[in-house]
Amino acid sequence: MALSTQYADEDSQNVLIAKLDNAKNVSNILKAIHFKESATVFASSMGLKVTVEDSKCVQANAFIQEGIFHEYAVQEDQVTFKINLTVLLECLTIFGSTSAPGVTTNLKMCYGGYGCPLQLVLEEDGVLTECSIKTLEPDEILDFNFCSENVINKIIMKSECLKEAFSELDMSSDILQFLMSPDPPYFRLSTFGDAGSTHSDFPKDSDMIESFSCTQTQTNRYKVSLLKPSVKALGLSTRVSIRTDNRGFLSIQYMIKNEDGQICFVEYYCAPDEDVSDPYS
Amino acid sequence: MEGVSQEANEIYLELSPENLLKALKTAQNAKWIKIKLTKKHAPCLTVEVDLPTMTSHTRTVTHDIPVVVVPRRQWADFEEPELPQFDATIAMPQMKLLRNIVDKMKSLSNYMVLSANNSGEMKLMVETEMASVSTFFRDLPNPVRRERVPSSQSSDLDDNDPNRFSEARIDIRKFAQFLSGQQVNPSKVICIISTSIMTNMDNDHIPVYSTKSIIQKIRNRRHTKDKTGIKANKQKPRPHEKKRTPDMGVKPGAQEEKASPACMQHPPLQYGRMSHPVTSVSET
Numbered sequence: 001m002a003l004s005t006q007y008a009d010e011d012s013q014n015v016l017i018a019k020l021d022n023a024k025n026v027s028n029i030l031k032a033i034h035f036k037e038s039a040t041v042f043a044s045s046m047g048l049k050v051t052v053e054d055s056k057c058v059q060a061n062a063f064i065q066e067g068i069f070h071e072y073a074v075q076e077d078q079v080t081f082k083i084n085l086t087v088l089l090e091c092l093t094i095f096g097s098t099s100a101p102g103v104t105t106n107l108k109m110c111y112g113g114y115g116c117p118l119q120l121v122l123e124e125d126g127v128l129t130e131c132s133i134k135t136l137e138p139d140e141i142l143d144f145n146f147c148s149e150n151v152i153n154k155i156i157m158k159s160e161c162l163k164e165a166f167s168e169l170d171m172s173s174d175i176l177q178f179l180m181s182p183d184p185p186y187f188r189l190s191t192f193g194d195a196g197s198t199h200s201d202f203p204k205d206s207d208m209i210e211s212f213s214c215t216q217t218q219t220n221r222y223k224v225s226l227l228k229p230s231v232k233a234l235g236l237s238t239r240v241s242i243r244t245d246n247r248g249f250l251s252i253q254y255m256i257k258n259e260d261g262q263i264c265f266v267e268y269y270c271a272p273d274e275d276v277s278d279p280y281s
Numbered sequence: 282m283e284g285v286s287q288e289a290n291e292i293y294l295e296l297s298p299e300n301l302l303k304a305l306k307t308a309q310n311a312k313w314i315k316i317k318l319t320k321k322h323a324p325c326l327t328v329e330v331d332l333p334t335m336t337s338h339t340r341t342v343t344h345d346i347p348v349v350v351v352p353r354r355q356w357a358d359f360e361e362p363e364l365p366q367f368d369a370t371i372a373m374p375q376m377k378l379l380r381n382i383v384d385k386m387k388s389l390s391n392y393m394v395l396s397a398n399n400s401g402e403m404k405l406m407v408e409t410e411m412a413s414v415s416t417f418f419r420d421l422p423n424p425v426r427r428e429r430v431p432s433s434q435s436s437d438l439d440d441n442d443p444n445r446f447s448e449a450r451i452d453i454r455k456f457a458q459f460l461s462g463q464q465v466n467p468s469k470v471i472c473i474i475s476t477s478i479m480t481n482m483d484n485d486h487i488p489v490y491s492t493k494s495i496i497q498k499i500r501n502r503r504h505t506k507d508k509t510g511i512k513a514n515k516q517k518p519r520p521h522e523k524k525r526t527p528d529m530g531v532k533p534g535a536q537e538e539k540a541s542p543a544c545m546q547h548p549p550l551q552y553g554r555m556s557h558p559v560t561s562v563s564e565t
Contacts, residue, residue: 064516084412087412090385091412092420094414095378095381096377096381096382117412126419126420127416128417129382130417131412133412
């Protein structure tokens with residue numbers, strides 16, 4: 001695979017061009033959904049959406065809107081490709097994860113269209129790195145069909161206390177149970193592990209909870225192994241929105257502020273664990 | 282401390298670096314340490330460490346590290362080899378930056394191509410089925426070449442084009458090991474690409490004697506003498522493969538084994554294996 005060092009006539013040849021001054025604004029968000037090796041990238045005029053799925057039960061989406069880039073152009077309506085996320089992240093962080101304060105890595109991404117590799121050019125302090133990563137045929141992406149009309153319970157809260165709860169999760173438990181209700185205990189996370197069960201309660205009038213609208217008592221269980229990767233996104237976020245719908249599907253949206261103060265979103269969808277038949281606790 | 286004789290005012294010792302490391306670890310907070318060559322039941326490098334204590338008593342910890350005294354007739358084996366004919370010599374970029382980049386490249390592939398030219402440009406490249414990643418450095422100083430050993434294999438054409446790249450295909454993991462081993466950040470590291478590649482470290486703050494002490498010689502087809510035992514012990518073997526475009530190719534894997542390491546910042550110590558390492562601790 002010969003790598004050309006010339007920068008071809010960009011506008012006509014590339015279906016996608018995106019440039020930004022600080023590659024971390026992309027790599028940090030992508031790290032939050034990096035729980036599988038491959039990801040599907042959707043580029044539209046609104047920006048990039050990168051999707052990772054596991055077991056057809058959990059899906060994570062990272063949104064990097066076009067405003068994050070200082071230059072962004074998409075020639076077609078929608079550009080889609082699958083790519084090895086591990087390799088992409090290694091390339092985006094090629095100059096190391098930490099750098100001297102004030103030094104950022106410039107990034108330019110180009111994609112020529114179907115069958116072309118994704119080309120990255122990264123520059124830091126006069127050193128240039130060019131990467132050419134093969135793209136793959138995109139897979140069918142699951143549609144979790146999660147719409148606002150079907151949302152039964154919704155909570156918006158600060159990430160801090162949820163981070164604590166998630167970091168203390170009993171990993172010997174297979175499932176994580178979410179109880180959301182208009183009545184006490186309002187919001188409870190539970191695990192059932194080898195040593196016993198643990199419950200974390202969040203009262204609705206707590207300072208941590210910014211918005212609470214639960215219409216029905218719902219208890220849903222989700223596999224811990226599927227939700228564990230979301231802890232990365234939680235760690236980066238400042239606010240979190242937790243919603244469940246009438247089927248018991250969970251949607252968690254994370255608001256992440258990047259180094260330049262811009263806001264990006266990551267969302268996780270998770271299907272309930274079907275081994276449990278009893279919907280009420 | 283005296284050497285063997287007036288003319289040969291040196292003593293060559295072979296020891297296991299692990300033993301020395303363990304001994305020195307206890308000396309982290311030492312007031313002083315003394316290193317002596319002694320003869321206990323076998324020749325030993327005795328390291329005495331004076332450690333601070335809460336009371337007024339002194340506490341001395343003694344380590345006896347067995348060593349093998351290298352006989353004079355073998356001293357020639359440890360001579361710094363001549364700088365060979367080279368194709369390109371260039372000062373390397375910042376170690377820290379290199380380390381970061383090479384660490385990332387390490388996860389992509391086992392081999393990388395390192396190339397340099399005489400115009401101050403260096404390129405690191407990794408290529409796999411999935412991706413191809415190249416890093417370019419510019420404006421690196423090309424040190425002034427010293428007297429070149431004539432070799433039939435070099436062509437004078439190389440001299441004329443400073444932009445021509447010479448490349449070497451190397452094992453990334455070994456290169457990364459080498460880079461991570463640079464605990465004392467050298468002010469200048471010179472990389473030489475040649476058919477018998479070497480890397481020569483120049484640290485301006487260390488006395489002249491030890492600046493030349495890092496040489497790794499790859500046993501290539503031309504070296505028929507097998508200095509067993511000593512040379513075979515590798516701390517950081519670095520199999521470098523040389524690929525000169527396009528006619529002289531060295532096959533990958535040809536020089537995988539046996540590089541003789543020499544360590545840095547100290548008079549050359551060769552690594553050896555001792556059968557019964559003994560460390561004794563005594564308190565006074």
